[in-house]
Amino acid sequence: MDPTTGASVDRVVEGPTPKHAQLREILRRSVERELPPGSPIPSERELAERYDVSRLTVRSAIGKLVEEGLLSRVRGKGTFTASRRMELQLYLMSFTDDMRRRGLSPTTEVVGTTMEVPPGPTATALRLDEGEPAYRLRRLRRADGVPLAVERGWYHPRRVPGLFDLDLTESLYAHLAAGYDLRLDHAWQTVWAESADKETASLLGIRTGSPLLVFRRVSSARGEPVEDMTSWYRGDHYQLTMQLDRSTPDSGHLAKHGGTR
CATH class of the missing domain: 1.10.10.10 (Winged helix-like DNA-binding domain superfamily/Winged helix DNA-binding domain)
Structure with missing residues (x-):
């Protein structure tokens, strides 16, 4: 009753x-x-x-x-x-490999590609010359047909020349390794929560204002920055778990590494 x-x-x-x-x-x-x-x-x-x-x-x-x-x-x-929330992994792994590891079928849709001068924080993060344009790539990532994440990233033009000539519906990290001998080995990542704007909500098939987990990551190979990527993950499909130990502020930086691509 x-x-x-x-x-x-x-x-x-x-x-x-x-x-x-x-x-x-x-x-x-x-x-x-x-x-x-x-x-x-x-x-x-x-x-x-x-x-x-x-x-x-x-x-x-x-x-x-x-x-x-x-x-x-x-x-x-x-x-x-709703499906059970997936754990976002705190290490460098491609989205494609991560989904396959979970037994899911990953697909990628290229939403847009442009060559333009990035905003100041990105230019600084990628160590670009003043006014130097960079590759801007926007992609929608799906698993088993369900849209999970929107990625909007910038790539250093001198590290990955001809990036837009590649098949960007495939794993970008695999392309970087095979075509440029670049294996991203270090990243700084910042995480925050955000409500979906109209464009992001439309791409993800959710309501405007729905909760998202947002990750901005600057990744490097051999000490040289290559990628400045921000990803918007659906809050109803993902969760983030971290182990916390009493430590000095410097050792806490480890929690900022990683993510999934």
């Missing part, structure tokens, strides 16, 4: 508790107790008919569960119970 309405847990009734809140709890129980990760839920129309509520009520209930990370919308396919 619902303690606030006295109704059966599988019914939505008139009462002091709003219908969308009642339906949200019904769906929450179903997700948590009955449906495995990645399972589709019924359509808005089916749920509206089943519980005798409006589609607006259904949309509100589902929207809250999406915000909580229990459900996930996939554009053109429907709404699914």
